[in-house]
Amino acid sequence: MAESVSAVRADPVIDVQNLSCWFGGQQVLFEVSARFPAGQVTVVAGRSGCGKTTLLRNMLGLIRPQAGSIRVFGRDLGDMTEEELLALRPHVGVLFQQGALLQSYTVGENVAIPLERHTNLPQSIITSVVRRKLQLVELGGTDRLRPSELSGGMKRRAALARALALDPEVLFFDEPTAGLDPVTAAALDRLILRLRRTLGITVVAVTHELTSIRRIADRMLFIHEGRAVFEGSIAEAERSEAEPVRAFFRYSEPQNS
Amino acid sequence: MRVEGHTVYLQGEITRENANTVLNELRNQTSRRARRQLSVLDLSQVTRLDSAGVGLVDLLGGGAFGRPLQVRGAQESVAEALELGKAQEGVYTETGKLPFIVRAGNALARTFAVVWDALLLGGEIFFWSMVGTLFPGGRRKGSATAEFVQTGVNAVPIVTMLALIIGVIIALQGVVQLEQFGGAELLADFSGFLSVVEFGPLVAAIIVAGRTGSAIASEVGTMNVTDELDALKSMGIRPIEYVIVPKFLAMTIGMPLLSAFAATVAMGGGVAVAYFYVGTPPASFVARSFEILAWTDGVMLIVKSVLFGWAIAVIGSYCGFTAYGGSSEVGRATTQSVVASISAIVMIDVVFSFVYIV
16 A cells, blocks of 8 residues: 555645535535645635535545545545555545544554554554654653543644644645644644654645734635635735635734624 | 674664664564663764654663663754754653652542541532521422432332342242252241341342432533533522532432332332242232331331432542543543442441441
């Protein structure tokens, strides 16, 4: 699996073509096309309820594409069996909103889950990998604590350590800094940038925090009412003529609210 | 992987696919004694390390084979991988494992602290219940009655069933033993008496601990986890007065009634066995039972069952109040409340049995 994935790892890592999605009778995504280049941070932005999370869930294979196609590492998600999707999972890390740590496990056990599930490594190596990952997110020594003993920002970082456990090539963030104070949010953003720089990870981040977007984004995909209305660099986004994008930047500035 | 002298040479890519193999090779190719002599880990021929590879290097460098190996010769990309997440001055320092005697002492001290806290809470609940009896304004109207129905009335079917079965079992076992001495007609002395002083209150209490004690713990625990208790406080309402006191009052009234009921039903089981097995008329069984029982036994039943009820209510509340964090904590609190309540019931019962003998 490792060979086949790296062999086809061509630009872009994820390629979405004309993706549409319905919930019941209601169409949520309208022929969205987007490319997520390797080694870059792409931010998916848009107002609440615009379909950002639905797009993310489609790209993760949690929802099967109903129309259009999603190619991940060059392979079409729609053609993959459930087994093949499962085999793809170790190459993709996800940081859910609020972290989604399992409350009944310790922090260390949470980080160890993917390693125990997807590798045949002995416990001794798993333990030292877990220690490394926790140190990477500056949570060294917390492995025996319970998630309930961590603060919001720490939970988010512990979940990031879990998402990184298998050295994924792509990392998805769902609102990574939502609800965090500016200092903690900035620290998490720095960590994202550091991972991109040192590990060459491709990052897809769903967020609407402009400060955070300015810090981390190489590129931006803007969704408005289920349609991709803008795709390009962050500098281009700021000059964009599209009204939803302009409104987004205008209302994100504190003096205009 | 090869070993030369005191040096281990790793080669090529070390990833999660082969880290295990490399570790096993090293174990197989070297004797235990040779491994203890190793001192250097050479990475100059390693082209790539993933996290598992780094984990392996950490393991060997950290002294997995007795002596920490000195890591050297890493190429730039490998060194970079080793740099990521390296031990630093963390916020948390890992406390090493304490000696057994210290851990045992800590556990004992914690147990005492928990019991003391629970007793203090019990005192507080008792105080506010007294206040609540005199001035019922502190709780929602009708809440104590609703709790009474839930705790006492709704438990009647299950209590009936279990008390009857246990009454029959005790009588049957008793009759078999008594027959050996030709004293089958003494069954009433034995089963009627035990039903009232022992099995009635015990069966009722264990069922209430399982039904109501766990419900109190999970309700209060959920309220705690979801900040409802803090919300009550912020509205100027004492959680104990508002949430616990109705349950406590319901328990105070409900437990003795339920115990007396259970005792009667259990005695009914004895009556049935005596009638069908020995041929004792029910009237003489009951009459004999009441000859044996003194009025103090009735008082004992009431006092004991009230104490059982209080223990259940206080332990349930305590477990609920100390649950914080998440959903799993509520489950833990619920389980703990049942275990602790039943332990407390049995301990109170032991004390009463001694009092009875004296």
